[in-house]
Amino acid sequence: MLDPLLTDSYDYHLPEGLIATHPIHPRDHARLLVYNRADRSIIHTRFDRLEEFLPQECGIIFNDTKVIKARLYGHKSSGGAIELLINRPLDAYTINVYIKGRVKEDTILQFESALTARVISLSDDGSREVNFYLDDVLIRFEELLPILDAIGHIPLPPYLGREDDSEDEREYQSVFAAHEGAVAAPTASLHFSDELFDLLCARHPHAFVTLHVGSGTFKPVEASVITDHPMHSEFFDIQEEAHTLIKSSLPLLCIGTTSTRTVEYHIRSDEKSGEANLFLHPHNTPLRVNHLLTNFHLPKSTLLMLVASFVGVEETHRIYQEAIDEKYRFFSYGDAMLIL
Template sequence: MNKLDPLLTSSYDFKLPEELIATHPVEPRDSARLLVYERATDMLTHTYFYELEKFIPKDAALIFNDTKVIKARLYGTKESGGKVELLINRPLNAVETNVYIRGRVKPGTKILFDEGLYAKIIRLHEDGSRDVLFFTEGKELRFEDLLPIIEKIGHIPLPPYMQREDAKEDEKDYQSVFARNEGAVAAPTASLHFTQEQHQRVCRTFKHAFVTLHVGAGTFKPVEEEEILKHPMHSEYYDISEEALKLLDSDTPILCVGTTSARTVEYYVQHGKKARGEANLFLHPNNPPQRVNYLLTNFHLPKSTLLMLVASFVGVEKALGLYEEAIKEHYRFYSYGDAMLIL
């Protein structure tokens, strides 16, 4: 393979056969496949997720993201009768919410939903997102008061590449067994492989702690700039627990369960050690991790910041080589797909 420039978006492209895109999870969750890569020995092992504990270094502490996916996709109509699909991205403050809307709208447009809920567009952004206020009975809603309403009328926001509507099973399948804090519009997918039993077992065996990073829709946004550093990295709210802070401030080796945990830990370390706030850290080969030692992750989209994050651990050539191996061995890709452990 020719030497690839880690700062060019084209270096992160690969061809994925469509049949390897997972549209449903395997049952049980921990029967997903697991590709283990040991950097020190350049050794690859093909195994299954239920064997994970055998490979975790004995002195490592695991950091989990306990965010919970909300029913962020809403179907409504404009007052004129035109149909509209709205995807909540993230709250901006107590009452304003950033969203994506399929359908043309302008500031002042009202979108009507079931349960007496309606949204009013207050501003448009160049990135295609919109800011809205939500109301019921003419009263502005705070984000925490919106959540029980969308739990009734909203839909699980499956990623667009699944090319299907959400089903009842997705309410459970697209949520980790330890999801606790509502606010994500995409699942931290490496977490989806844990059954309740395996998670409890791992937590009994290894040091562990939780962070919360509310994953936004920007996580799926492909890098469209020719040079990756020109990509406007999305920002997401994070909160690091006291237990996690103690581990991060120690010299314990850290294994992050998922790219979202890795971004949270590295943002904390690289940006002034703030326990909560907005994280917009872009990890790539020229900005490798400083605190995270090991990574558990799924297989990601071409030209995505998530693949670039994987390359920050192993380099772009090795990342693509591992993906080639996964394709050759018919691993399942993306959110409901198989996993990889980088040691």
Template sequence: MQKELLTSSYDFTLPSELIATHPASPRDSAKLLVYDREKDLLTHTTFSEFENFIPKNCALIFNDTKVIKARLYGNKPSGGKIELLINRALNAYDINVYIRGKVKVGTEIIFNDDLVAKVTKLEDDGSREVEFFKASHKLRFEDLLPIIDKIGHVPLPPYIQRDDDKSDESEYQSVFAREEGAVAAPTASLHFTPEQHERVCKNFEHAYVTLHVGSGTFKPVEATTITDHPMHSEYYDISEDAKKLLDSHMPILSVGTTSTRTIEYYARNPHATKGEANLFLHPNNTPLRVNHLLTNFHLPKSTLLMLVASFVGVDKAQELYAEAIKEKYRFYSYGDAMLIL
């Protein structure tokens, strides 16, 4: 079998001290590894220099999703403690969640501010479906958002291994976040300061898509062959401005893997500007529309690392990651960045 299709080809060992538990400050002081595919040239710099590497006549696509306070702590009526992580809204009322603690259909979980979640379905993948109520009134998802903004917690990824604090409310959010619905940040976006984002947008064509990142983004590929992995699905919406750029011949620099999945899903489904995207990019399913990628450094055996390999191949991806480890780049959500040209 081709090694590109073997999950083991995407494994690597990361020293634990290279897992970033806090963001760089200021944001654009993070390291940036630039790889030029045409010249096979690698450059080490900082994110403050990012705009100097953007190719001329190139358009940037950003993901404007906004992270919600998706982690909730509550109790069963019996008093047992429960941790609930909102994954995604299935419709106006039914919410897919992950629950730490034993529950069955009909179990009610009580939170602060008179918020109650009722379990309506147990899914085979370990997730649960719930409906939320306040004062016996069933809540629509948009009515739930201001309540969890008050009582919920920032859903930091499990590898950060600390409780969220006040600073995460702003740090685990891009400066251009606008559309509420993500439970994980589009992390390549976290490096932009307001000033840098404004400069880039002033000097380059740009537009926004929305992809509400779900917790499935952290799910490792457990199948021996990557194509046997059940790819998670996430809600996306492509703005009219983004559609015009994507329908043009202008080269595209995609800010993050989430923007990339959105763009590439649209490239394969050109009449669908909103809906559910479940595209899995890897070396045997390479990009059709994105020319350049800005991204962070991702988990071993993750679909995100396989997406990176769809741009550069599995051997070069491993080579770039080995270089980043050697140079002590910081990995994962709050870590450093890589630009693939």
């Protein structure tokens, strides 16, 4: 028996060829593994048949965050090349980032379009805090966003092993993305075409939450005991329509781990906006979410542990092994799984 509190219990071997490095076309033609907890059955189907497997009485929660072009390439004023990845704004002017290249406090970073950044502090977790300037004038985060859209790059996950291209601008974004701020896509959402999204919304009560996915979502759990892992926090916002659906008696399907964390944090805290840092795992299971639609996740990741909070560690391994045997595509651009 695997101990659900040990990080090593969430390791598995994935053949490199099963990592999806590019999106599938059309996006709703990804494969879908349907797992029923009642009888532990597995059905293999296609994503555009999702509606056929959903309970008739079921509310749906979507995450409407929008991915920003969070990766910038530039150089230090001394000439050394750097790569900067925006993680999240801490306030209107202070931005938490990761920088490839050695920097110290007061290092000036130069980018295209007269954009510069000044390093104001170095954090123990490897991140940095910076202020951005346009023509030497300090700017707010919302003023930075259109500049990023012009000169930034889509922040593809590192395991894709390639640079972003014009296809990623379209495909690494959900069709219902609305509020800018994420630096990683809520990947279960990427499978929805406009037609499938409209169909589900016509047949099921639904609402949107916003959780701006941070780069911490890719951080592997390094502690040997999962509860020793310092869970990252991300900004969330729940509007009244979503609050009403969450508080209703309807069974809930969450589209993705991000909307799941948002709903479950709200249930525990009653907060409608702020910073969510909930870590779901087999010793901290969902209180409100009944069903989950998600992709296949990295070994030893908090996302895999969230899946195990629904089905347990042993079943998670059984499901993943079948997905590997059936040659499903894994990770951000990969196939999907529905847990009923």
